[in-house]
Amino acid sequence: MDLIPSEILLHIFGYIDGPAPSDSGLHDQPRIESLTMRPGWLEPPLKAASLVSRSWRCLVLSRLFTRILWKPDVFTLTGFTFDPIPLLRFLVDNRLERGVVTFTMIVDFFDPANMDYQFASQIRTTDLEWLWDQLFSVIDPLRFTILARPTTLATLLSRRSYFDDGWPFNTPYHILSLARVTRQAMAKDSSGHIQRPTGSQIQLENSEDSASMGSGPITPTAPAPSSASRRPATYLPLRLGIASRCPLLTIRPWTSLLLNEGSSAKVYYECLPFLCRLPSILSILLGCERYPSTAPLIPQTVVDFNYIAIFPRPSHxxxxxxxxxxxxxxxxxxxxxxxxxxxxxxxxxxxxxPAEMWKELNTSYNFLMRKLTTVPNPRANWSFLRVFESGDAVGAGAWGAVIQILENSSIREWKVERQGVLVRHLGSDELSDGSSEVNDDVGNFSNASYLMTA
Structure with a gap:
């Protein structure tokens, strides 16, 4: 095998390098296994190939580390025992830092101070800023994903959590994933406002990614830029002009955000389900939590919001x-x-x-369709929505009900592009500032609609 030219081996390795679980499992039930392993595979084939010989390892190392999964040893939230230095040193020493496309961080620990989702201590904004500065001064990923408990996610966002009544839901992990379509900085117009990506710009250009992977043995590259040069020149303003800063959400011009809250099925057999509140950072992100988390955290650059919650209460x-x-x-x-x-x-x-869960799901969709089929306030955010997509396995009958609601509505702006996708057409204008395509590129979390009978 050592006599085979490197170009042929790299071509072969390209066929055995499938999508990483940390990319394809974002819509699944949040579990460590869903982001770390593929069904039926004991070891990723590309990683197994890297163990065959030293020459093979040199060939596949750059491709192997385009998608990194980091599971730090964390013992307490108050101590902030994250230590990314060994990982970052390995990437720099092997000239791999510039090829990192996706970075997944799994925080798996149990802190007795968080018993019953209670977390009383106040988290300062700067407590974890050093962690993001260290990571993003070396790597420049297109997607950054965190799998952790809701209390941990709130802490990583430098916000206080209020989850003391979330015990019935039994959802230990949620997923927060941030993505962008390009490493280029967001452009500004003549008036200084950020130009939001158009539909054609939501297509990832793979040329930069393929170039970063390399086509042969590892060769020296330029050192990684400093934190000041890799970070946007200024932190981007938030939507309503509220000066609320979250370092992780503003350290890069993210264009897509995904929040996966997992299943709420178990709350349906508890005695007081309607009085319990789902442990979630959704209200923290949207700025409708208790003081001091009353300012929205989602930055101005985010144009694509993906929300996954299995059988949530309509009130949530x-x-x-x-x-x-x-x-x-x-x-x-x-x-x-x-x-x-x-x-x-x-x-x-x-x-x-199960009938109760489907009833609640239908109620949630009725609330959603009411928003879509009501004349929006020109100053409200619903008036800016251009594409709605459903990834639910609710059956063709449910989608038919959605179509019927649209047909009976006086609002004629929404058109069915395909199964599960509605596109808003404003007069003769084409869709100009939304993503009209659904693909599997980095920066777009969408997946195809699944059909089944409820």
């Missing part, structure tokens, strides 16, 4: 509808995928009436 889903950020595209998934197996899991569905 309505938070997103009432405080929708100014976005061009909204993706919503409220039902499990067919391969998820929640509805077939006897332990998960014990003492639960």
């Amino acid at each position: 889903f309505e938070i997103l509808l009432q405080y929708l950020p100014r976005i061009n595209r909204l993706f919503v998934q409220l039902a499990p995928k067919p391969e998820n197996g929640i509805l077939e899991n006897t332990n998960e569905m014990e003492h639960i009436n």
Whole structure:
């Protein structure tokens, strides 16, 4: 095998390098396994190839580290024991830092101070800023994902959490994923306002990524720029002019945000489900939490919002509808995928009436369709929405009900582009500032609609 030219070996390695679980599992039930391994695979084939010989390792190392999964040893939130220096030193020593496309961070620990989702201590804004400065001074990813408990996510956003009544939901992990389509900085117009990406700009150009992977053995590259040069010149302003700063959300001009809250099925057999509040950072992101988390955190650059919550209570889903950020595209998934197996899991569905869950899901969609089919306030954020996509496995009948609501509405702006996708056409103008394409590129979290009978 050592006699085979490197170009041929790299071509072969390209075929065995499939999508990483940390990319394809973002819409699944938040679990460590969903982001770390593929079903039926004991070891990723590209990683196995890197163990064959030293020459093979040199060939695949740059491709192997385009997608990094980091699981730091964290023992307490108050101590902030994150230590990215060994990982970053390895990347720099092997000239791999410029090829990192996606970075996934898994924070898995149990802190007795967070028993029953209680976290009383105040988190200062600068407590974790050093961590993001260290990471992003070396790497410049197109996607940054965190899998952690809701309390941990709130801490990483430098915000206080209020999850003391979230015990019935039993959802240990949520997913927060930030992405952008290019490493270029956001342009500004003559008046100084940020130019929002258009539909054609939401297509990722793979030329930069393929160039960063390399086509042969590792060769020396220029040192990584400093933190000051890699970070945008100024922190981007938030939507309503409120000076609320979250370093992670503003350290790069992210254009897409995904929040996966997992399943809320278990709350349906508790005695007081309607009085319990889902542990979630949704209200923190949207700026409708208790003081001091009353300012929205989603930056101006985000135009694509993806929300996954399996069978949430309509009262919780309505938070997103009432405080929708100014976005061009909204993706919503409220039902499990067919391969998820929640509805077939006897332990998960014990003492639960599935009809009640589907009824609540339909109520949530009724709330959503009411927003889409009501004449929006020109100054409200719903008037800026251009694309709505549903990723739910709710059956053709449910989608038919959506179509019927649109047909009976006096609002004729929304048109069906394909199954599960609605596009807003304003007169003769084309879709100018939203993503009209659904693909699997970095920066677009959408997946195809799944059909099943409820």
